[in-house]
Amino acid sequence: MNTTLRVVAATTCATLIVVSAVLGGSYLGLAAPFSGDVYESIARGPVTGTERVENPYGRATVRYDEFGVPHVSAANEKALYYAVGYVQARDRLFQMDLQRRLIGGNLSAAFGERAVESDRFYRKMDFRSAADASWRELEGTEAGAGLKAYTAGVNRYIDTGARPPEFALLGYEPTRWEPADSLLIGKLIAWRLSGNFADLRRATLKSRLGPEATSELYPDSMAHDTPIIRNGSDAASFDPAAVATDASAAGADGGETAGDFAALYDAVEPFESRSGVGSNNWVVSGENTASGTPILANDPHLSLSTPAVWYEMHTTAGESMDARGVTFPGVPFVIIGRTADVAWGVTNVGGDFTDEYTYETRNGRYLYDGEYRKFETTTETIPVADAPDATVEVRKSVHGPVIERGGRTVGVAWPGFSATNESVGVYRLNHAETMADVRDALRIWDVPAQNFVAATRAGETxxxxAGQYPIRVTDGEVVRGDRIFNGSAGEGEWPGYTPYGTSSWSGFVPFESIPHVDDPDVLATANQRTTDDPPFYMGTSLTYSEPYRGARIYEMLDARTADGATPEDMLAVQRDVRSQAAVSYATIARNASAGLSPDARELAAELEEWDGEMRADSRGALVTHLFREEFVNATFADEFSAAGLDAEYYPNPYVTAGLAADSQWFDDGRTDATETRADVARVALERTADRIDRHGYETYGDVNRLDLNHPFDREFLNWPERPMNGSQYTVSNFRSGGDNVGSSWRMVVAFGETPAEDTAKGVIPGGQSGVFWSDHYHDQLDEWATGEYKPLTLDSPSGDPDIVFESDLSGSGGVSA
Structure with a gap:
């Protein structure tokens, strides 16, 4: 690196961010390469005056508001997105670079040997080729020109802007941005939300515990009555058999591939969608609000990071677009947000969108359609910093990428490996003026499948x-997807799916036939199952979330809409910390009083008066939180340990709490007695008492703490640590331990009769800036942690712009770049 760039980097020190779990996990464990003296010597003087930047597409302006949110305005969209690219790179360049390195399998070049296994996985899956395929589809669309202009803006900053010092400290330079890099980040988000290996997990459970036990602990459907759609769907009729009739899949008996896939699952589990990462959203029609106009709310739950996962922005292009909300750095369009007359929010569907296929192999070839074929194979070199380069063999079958471990060779199918159009969908949402515009956007949405709720000023909800739902076909028959298929026999194939190419999607559910609701009065989603009786296979209890949050949201909405809901009601729902999961386990604990030690009996007594709220200052919340962990472990440790399965395989707490009091799972096979639920509860309560005593815990806030540290782990870089309300199972969502996971963005939009009468609020955990001395490094953290919000209006700040983009800078004053 030349001396000039080192100096530039040193004068603009920004924070080194951890790639969050939704964006790849904090497993890098980076250590500061230099002492704190290096940081203390860095000059911190900001650029003053209006910054002026050349823009080949025309004039644009950027005004930062009091929270560091850029309000970007231009006369045309190319000029706008050029400015957006420049501004995102200015604020989050290193984060953007890490994301594309992660998903592209190129982290080792910066971070050394610790990242090689991650790089091997992502290269084997070849997300890069999938992103390239998507760009070929996107380039000629209405969104393509904007993405090109955005790319040029990012590169303008890379060429002329001040380097974040991470590049100098780690000894590498960012390469130029490409349009496919933005789509690559989109693939990363989509995979982290919908890519899972639940079928490998289920197969291993069946081989270790047996089919009956697996069916009991991991049922097709959890026994609750709170699906998303409570009162019927408006979907068009659909006969999945029609897809099978037209399919040309090879034939077999349609049976499930049996066997133990534990070694393979253990290898890929760190890279699948994370258990317990979910979101809430809901929409209330004007018929149920005090104002007579709709209200929409959304809070996606993702792994929290420094800086924040989301980047907020307000983009305006003449009369054609006025959008505000959040996006992922590296993506030019608002993903969750609003326009002047439309608001939308998303949660993850949580269905089954990934299938695995085994093969009969011989001499390095695999059997398919009656013949042994060569795997499409390439050998790639992985550059490794401060170590010899590594290599990886990338293999693909007709179904997609191939993964191998423990003597198992498995092909993986996922809609996102094909060319997909969700970027066009987001672009259209940014221009939406009516609900018809929203439908046009969702009609082409491919991955990840998302629970969209939308509302308009006109009163529509x-x-x-939306998403691509595969129909699996074996020997001309439709089959479920919760199994591992015999790929050599053509079982479980998806007609119309082409990995790394253009899919026709002919064997997928038509858009009109996806269960949905037109103009719902009150509808809420929290990653629970979509509907009780779907017309096609959608997923199982291994892919959907427990009903705790969904049921609680519906309970509160039903109560608050009875007399007309207000925006304040919706804010209160988002702040709710009552845990139905904790209440159910507290009941189990209270029934375990017989034979308890004095300390354990005291804990059980404390739960008699507990209100069920997971508040940081609550003793009852502490007790029930630890008790649930100990109860689940005491229930399953003996059987699972004997089967060679660790706690990662335990069933979810909803299923566990629903077991009969005399279930065989409560009996400890290591004793002569026959234990029941009450016996296990007694053991768990004693262990809880001992744990509280050993660690000196007083309240729930002692264990549920926000702890987001800069990976260089310097006090002035770390965000303030604090006790937190909420849990994994509360609407106001937060959990600590390993990754901090919680509400990564909170938004409520209540339309008025006119824009001036709108109530719109939002907040992110942390701040907009990655620059640690910035006023916006974590200036929203207090508001977020305490359930406060800031305005989310479409008004732009007054006064002189912070940045002016012009096609001709000759004779201009101010600071130029």
Whole structure:
């Protein structure tokens, strides 16, 4: 690196961010390469005056508001997105670079040997080729020109802007941005939300515990009565058999591939969608609000990071677009947000969108359609910093990428490996003026399948779980997807799916036939199952979330809409910390009083008066939180340990709490007695008492703490640590331990009769800036942690712009770049 760039980097020190779990996990464990003296010596003087930047597409302006949110305005969209690219790179360049390195399998070049296994996985899956395929589809669309201009803006900053010092400290330079890099980040988000290996997990459970036990602990459907769609769907009729009739899949008996896949699952589990990462959203029609106009709310739950996962922005292009909300750095369009007359929010559907296929192999070839074929194979070199380069063999079958471990060779199918159009969908949402515009956007949405709720000023509401839902076909028959298929026999194939190419999607559910609700009065989603009786296979209890949050949201909405809901009601729902999961386990604990030690009996007594709220200052919340962990472990440790399965395989707490009091799972096979639920509860309560005593815990806030540290782990870089309300199972969502996971963005939009009468609020955990001395490094953290919000209006700040983009800078004053 030349001396000039080192100096530039040193004068603009920004924070080194951890790639969050939704964006790849904090497993890098980076250590500061230099002492704190290096940081203390860095000059911190900001650029003053209006910054002026050349823009080949025309004039644009950027005004930062009091929270560091850029309000970007231009006369045309190319000029706008050029400015957006420049501004995102200015604020989050290193984060953007890490994301594309992660998903592209190129982290080792910066971070050394610790990242090689991650790089091997992502290269084997070849997300890069999938992003390239998507760019070929996107380039000629209405969104393509904007993405090109955005790319040029990012590169303008890379060429002329001040380097974040991470590049100098780690000894590498960012390469130029490409349009496919933005789509690559989109693939990363989509995979982290919908890519899972639940079928490998289920197969291993069946081989270790047996089919009956697996069916009991991991049922097709959890026994609750709170699906998303409570009162019927408006979907068009659909006969999955029609897809099978037209399919040309090879034939077999349609049976499930049996066997133990534990070694393979253990290898890929760190890279699948994370258990317990979910979101809430809901929409209330004007018929149920005090104002007579709709209200929409959304809070996606993702792994929290420094800086924040989301980047907020307000983009305006003449009369054609006025959008505000959040996006992922590296993506030019608002993903969750609003326009002047439309608001939308998303949660993850949580269905089954990934299938695995085994093969009969011989001499390095695999059997398919009656012949042994060569795997499409390439050998790639992985550059590794401060170590010899590594290599990886990338293999693909007709179904997609191939993964191998423990003697198992498995092909993986996922809609996102094909060319997909969700970027066009987001672009259209940014221009939406009516609900018809929203439908046009969702009609082409491919991955990840998302529970969209939308509302318009005109009074329309909508729920649509948009995405590509595969229909699996074996020997001309439709089959479920919760199994591992015999790929050599053509079992479980998806007609119309082409990995790394253009899919026709002919064997997928038509858009009109996806269960949805037009103009719902009150509808809420929290990653629970979509509907009780779907017309096609959608997922199982291994892919959907427990009903705790969904049931609680519906309970509160039903109560608050009876007399007309207000925006304040919706804010209160988002702040709710009552845990139905904790209440159910507290009941189990209270029934375990017989034979308890004095300390354990005291804990059980404390739960008699507990209100069920997971508040940081609550003793009852502490007790029930630890008790649930100990109860689940005491229930399953003996059987699972004997089967060679660790706690990662335990069933979810909803299923566990629903077991009969005399279930065989409560009996400890290591004793002569026959234990029941009450016996296990007694053991768990004693262990809880001992744990509280050993660690000196007083309240729930002692264990549930926000702890987001800069990976260089310097006090002035770390965000303030604090006790937190909420849990994994509360609407106001937060959990600590390993990754901090919680509400990564909170938004409520209540339309008025006119824009001036709108109530719109939002907040992110942390701040907009990655620059640690910035006023916006974590200036929203207090508001977020305490349930406060800031305005989310479409007004732009007054006064002189912070940045002016012009096609001709000759004779201009101010600071130029």
């Amino acid at each position: 909508l729920y649509y779980p």
